[in-house]
Amino acid sequence: MQGPVRFFTQKNLTFPLPSAIFAPEYIETSRHSNRQENDMARKREKLSIVTIAAELGISPATVSRVVNNRTGVSEEKRRLVLKKLHEYDFRTNYPAQRKPRVAIVNSAPTFSHYHSEVLNGIFQYMQEHELTPCMIIYDGSGDETLLELLRDQQCSGVILMIPANFKEELPELAASGLPVMQVDEATDMQNIGYIDNDSYSGSRIATEYLLSLGHREILYFTTGLHTLNHNQRRKAYEDALNGAGLTPHVFEAQADYESLKQNLKQHPEATAVMTTNDDVAQIAVKAAADLGLRVPDDLSVVGFDDYPMSRYLCPALTTVSHLNREAGRRAAESIDRYLQSNGKIPLQREVLPTGLVIRGSTGPAKDFKR
Numbered sequence: 001m002q003g004p005v006r007f008f009t010q011k012n013l014t015f016p017l018p019s020a021i022f023a024p025e026y027i028e029t030s031r032h033s034n035r036q037e038n039d040m041a042r043k044r045e046k047l048s049i050v051t052i053a054a055e056l057g058i059s060p061a062t063v064s065r066v067v068n069n070r071t072g073v074s075e076e077k078r079r080l081v082l083k084k085l086h087e088y089d090f091r092t093n094y095p096a097q098r099k100p101r102v103a104i105v106n107s108a109p110t111f112s113h114y115h116s117e118v119l120n121g122i123f124q125y126m127q128e129h130e131l132t133p134c135m136i137i138y139d140g141s142g143d144e145t146l147l148e149l150l151r152d153q154q155c156s157g158v159i160l161m162i163p164a165n166f167k168e169e170l171p172e173l174a175a176s177g178l179p180v181m182q183v184d185e186a187t188d189m190q191n192i193g194y195i196d197n198d199s200y201s202g203s204r205i206a207t208e209y210l211l212s213l214g215h216r217e218i219l220y221f222t223t224g225l226h227t228l229n230h231n232q233r234r235k236a237y238e239d240a241l242n243g244a245g246l247t248p249h250v251f252e253a254q255a256d257y258e259s260l261k262q263n264l265k266q267h268p269e270a271t272a273v274m275t276t277n278d279d280v281a282q283i284a285v286k287a288a289a290d291l292g293l294r295v296p297d298d299l300s301v302v303g304f305d306d307y308p309m310s311r312y313l314c315p316a317l318t319t320v321s322h323l324n325r326e327a328g329r330r331a332a333e334s335i336d337r338y339l340q341s342n343g344k345i346p347l348q349r350e351v352l353p354t355g356l357v358i359r360g361s362t363g364p365a366k367d368f369k370r
Helices: 035-056 060-067 075-087 113-128 146-152 170-174 199-212 228-243 257-266 278-290 308-312 324-340
Strands: 005-010 013-018 101-106 132-137 157-160 180-183 192-197 218-221 249-251 272-275 300-302 319-322 349-352 354-357
Touching: 035 060, 035 075, 060 075, 101 113, 113 132, 113 324, 132 146, 146 170, 157 324, 170 180, 170 192, 180 324, 192 324, 199 218, 199 228, 199 272, 199 300, 199 319, 199 354, 218 228, 218 257, 228 249, 249 257, 257 278, 272 278, 278 300, 278 308, 324 349
Parallel strands: 101 132, 101 157, 157 180, 180 192, 192 349, 218 249, 218 272, 272 300
Antiparallel strands: 005 013, 319 354
């Protein structure tokens, strides 16, 4: 039986969070820390704040705002203060908090299975290492910028769930001094770390597997989502077919049932289908059955993401698997290590491997002889 559900509110949005993940004290902020310890810490910091302010020619109040991750400071001054703090090896209140707040930012209050697994990895690490998660849904429609919102919530770091949705905010975040981690997308931008999955290799291996089974007419269906990873999946398919002297057939944003069924009907020569994720693959299996096509005898189907339901389809789905929960853990760990070292340990930049899981939805093309 599921335990009681606790609610975590961000602005006007409320998220139910299972008590199995969040202990009651896990939602605490630094204001609940031991008052005596805070008083002693403030006395130790006072001299350093005054010294830094004098050297930079600014007020101690401005330095204090930066130290306490508050708003009301220009980004130029914030960068100057952070640089000086680093020179002094001055520990801001980020790691000094009993449980530093780390924002997990998405552009909508809904999550795919993949991102749900990433969240599980993030939450698990945070619970084990006393970090406080702060869920933020940001779509750019409000008056505050994302950075202002992070400052208001006194967040010490941020994990971006779908980085492609925050392209306009990334330069400001990168210059802010906050540790920023991206999940599922690499970047060349300075001061931003990432945990990515090798989507290109996974899709390339899957396509070449179909080619090894004798398939020559392979269709590819996408949702129309243009994240870096989805683009890599498509490119790997195209590169594999072009390398084999074959013509790619990409159906952009044609992943709904009616469109997919119609395109299968218009391409009776096709013997295999690749899809951008397992949801689309499931639709392909249904559409094929309704057209009288047997999977895999008449049509092989390959998905991507290895959703739990994929193994229970009939037939079970061949798909590409990646380490989504591990990606979440490593993103949270990288933020934690950065905060604990006061920025001396750089943010992680890592690409995790993917692998092909072969199940019953794929088989040799008709009349194929090894």
